[in-house]
Amino acid sequence: xxxxxxxxxxxxxxxxxxxxxxxxxxxxxxxxxxxxxxxxxxxxxxxxxxxxxxxxxxxxxxxxxxxxxxxxxxxxxxxxxxxxxxxxxxxxxxxxxxxxxxxxxxxxxxxxxxxxxxxxxxxxxxxxxxxxxxxxxxxxxxxxxxxxxxxxxxxxxxxxxxxxxxxxxxxxxxxxxxxxxxxxxxxxxxxxxxxxxxxxxxxxxxxxxxxxxxxxxxxxxxxxxxxxxxxxxxxxxxxxxxxxxxxxxxxxxxxxxxxxxxxxxxxxxxxxxxxxxxxxxxxxxxxxxxxxxx
Amino acid sequence: xxxxxxxxxxxxxxxxxxxxxxxxxxxxxxxxxxxxxxxxxxxxxxxxxxxxxxxxxxxxxxxxxxxxxxxxxxxxxxxxxxxxxxxxxxxxxxxxxxxxxxxxxxxxxxxxxxxxxxxxxxxxxxxxxxxxxxxxxxxxxxxxxxxxxxxxxxxxxxxxxxxxxxxxxxxxxxxxxxxxxxxxxxxxxxxxxxxxxxxxxxxxxxxxxxxxxxxxxxxxxxxxxxxxxxxxxxxxxxxxxxxxxxxxxxxxxxxxxxxxxxxxxxxxxxxxxxxxxxxxxxxxxxxxxxxxxxxxxxxxxxxxxxxxxxxxxxxxxxxxxxxxxxxxxxxxxxxxxxxxxxxxxxxxxxxxxxxxxxxxxxxxxxxxxxxx
Numbered sequence: 001x002x003x004x005x006x007x008x009x010x011x012x013x014x015x016x017x018x019x020x021x022x023x024x025x026x027x028x029x030x031x032x033x034x035x036x037x038x039x040x041x042x043x044x045x046x047x048x049x050x051x052x053x054x055x056x057x058x059x060x061x062x063x064x065x066x067x068x069x070x071x072x073x074x075x076x077x078x079x080x081x082x083x084x085x086x087x088x089x090x091x092x093x094x095x096x097x098x099x100x101x102x103x104x105x106x107x108x109x110x111x112x113x114x115x116x117x118x119x120x121x122x123x124x125x126x127x128x129x130x131x132x133x134x135x136x137x138x139x140x141x142x143x144x145x146x147x148x149x150x151x152x153x154x155x156x157x158x159x160x161x162x163x164x165x166x167x168x169x170x171x172x173x174x175x176x177x178x179x180x181x182x183x184x185x186x187x188x189x190x191x192x193x194x195x196x197x198x199x200x201x202x203x204x205x206x207x208x209x210x211x212x213x214x215x216x217x218x219x220x221x222x223x224x225x226x227x228x229x230x231x232x233x234x235x236x237x238x239x240x241x242x243x244x245x246x247x248x249x250x251x252x253x254x255x256x257x258x259x260x261x262x263x264x265x266x267x268x269x270x271x272x273x274x275x276x277x278x279x280x281x282x283x284x285x286x287x288x289x290x291x292x293x294x
Numbered sequence: 295x296x297x298x299x300x301x302x303x304x305x306x307x308x309x310x311x312x313x314x315x316x317x318x319x320x321x322x323x324x325x326x327x328x329x330x331x332x333x334x335x336x337x338x339x340x341x342x343x344x345x346x347x348x349x350x351x352x353x354x355x356x357x358x359x360x361x362x363x364x365x366x367x368x369x370x371x372x373x374x375x376x377x378x379x380x381x382x383x384x385x386x387x388x389x390x391x392x393x394x395x396x397x398x399x400x401x402x403x404x405x406x407x408x409x410x411x412x413x414x415x416x417x418x419x420x421x422x423x424x425x426x427x428x429x430x431x432x433x434x435x436x437x438x439x440x441x442x443x444x445x446x447x448x449x450x451x452x453x454x455x456x457x458x459x460x461x462x463x464x465x466x467x468x469x470x471x472x473x474x475x476x477x478x479x480x481x482x483x484x485x486x487x488x489x490x491x492x493x494x495x496x497x498x499x500x501x502x503x504x505x506x507x508x509x510x511x512x513x514x515x516x517x518x519x520x521x522x523x524x525x526x527x528x529x530x531x532x533x534x535x536x537x538x539x540x541x542x543x544x545x546x547x548x549x550x551x552x553x554x555x556x557x558x559x560x561x562x563x564x565x566x567x568x569x570x571x572x573x574x575x576x577x578x579x580x581x582x583x584x585x586x587x588x589x590x591x592x593x594x595x596x597x598x599x600x601x602x603x604x605x606x607x608x609x610x611x612x613x614x615x616x617x618x619x620x621x622x623x624x625x626x627x628x629x630x631x632x633x634x635x636x637x638x639x640x641x642x643x644x645x646x647x648x649x650x651x652x653x654x655x656x657x658x659x660x661x662x663x664x665x666x
Contacts, residue, residue: 237523238525254409
């Protein structure tokens, strides 16, 4: 905790470290964002609003953020589970599974997009399965309720969701895994000796300790999914109002040489992302307070 | 991908994939490779790495200066054509007693390619899908406004038209534009905002509707209602249709349709020629502001003139484009093209007018997706 201006520290290198931090942040992060905002200021607030406040832009923004949220939520649950398995159990091939988790980081997103599209297209391996098995079963079960399944995954919102889950998964696993490693087994044993059931131990002891890290992973996964372009354009149908993500709309505006409109949509995305991350941070602070410092 | 030049290796390999984005990615990778040499090394090694990097940066243009280079920024479906033409031109240029030039070609959606040139990609020659995209470059002062009068046939050494590619046996019985708006027909076309070919598709459909007493705007709204996937470029749409098995009909350049037949098997697809289509003119020109010296200008001029020569025209016919000069072409290549009622861009009042009216912000294409 820093009370006062700069607390004295026994560690050397504060000035140098701080200098590099500020320079790097400015060049790598603040400069591009500043340029974007400056562009928006020059374009004018009301003009920016006019560009954003159209049905097509709202649909694209809603699609991007909604699917990114669901993908991050899915990753939060499955990623935490995966991290638990990797950190807690010894099994043959554990290291291989551990390495596979990082693949979405390493693979160029365009390659991922094309591979996923080939798999989930109606003539692909999973696509055929979905069309021939899932859709008839789904329709048999749910058609009385007026729900219809086309059995198509690629070129629909399902395809986008799968691509976003793919690119976001490692974030949750990699943030949660070390925290699980830190939790000592004695904590669980103590909980058990005090009469807690297994489920109670997970709910009241383990999960609260994982919460801050899991939320960080969730936020990273969400942020990544919101801006994801490379893999999604291959698997999305890119139909306006239906499967057109906001980043694609920005690219389309750029192709029209309409830099102002592209900047305006970019600013809208930036603001929404910023407020979402703010909310997540607030939840983190709240959860830390609630369970004490981990 | 182009074959990298033996001396210059990967530095000459500017050929990009389907989008401008992936081209940027390719360039990033190169600068990355240089940058990584300096990261994390000890001081002496770091200095050495920096010196080597500087040498590499300085040396590359010097090697290049000894040799004339040409960057031809082209659109999506010309990959195979320019691969053949570049080889043939280099042979001829060398046979005429000149030094061997390095000719590179980059491909992508026509609009994206034009934007890359506007944003500073040093292309000496552009060969795009439609005049409007070159107009955009001219508007930024990189070449004169009257560029299209500089070479014969509206600066279009090859033309094509828009046809339908359908699945074997034409199961949905699609014969003409009117059949495409039937219920249950899925039409594949790229997005006219990002693809030049798609703009020709759009205008061809518009022309048919006008000639057949339909409201063209309503007709196109119905047509695009049947489009399940809008790719950003023509090649992407071909992949979606042919390899992913989506859709009943692909609206394609005639040359792209024949290429798909050749590459993917004649037993899978059929070409259907509609009653009305449009004469597509993909023009070529020199980007004057990007010419560095006289010898480069001479090379660029010779390159474009070569496109009109009987030898290049024969290659053009061979690659399924409609050329002008049949003297050296294989008669079989020429006989392939059926006669049909072709409107031209002049019927739409030229690209300047058509671009603003149909594909500009709030144009008829935008109205399709805002009217609902």
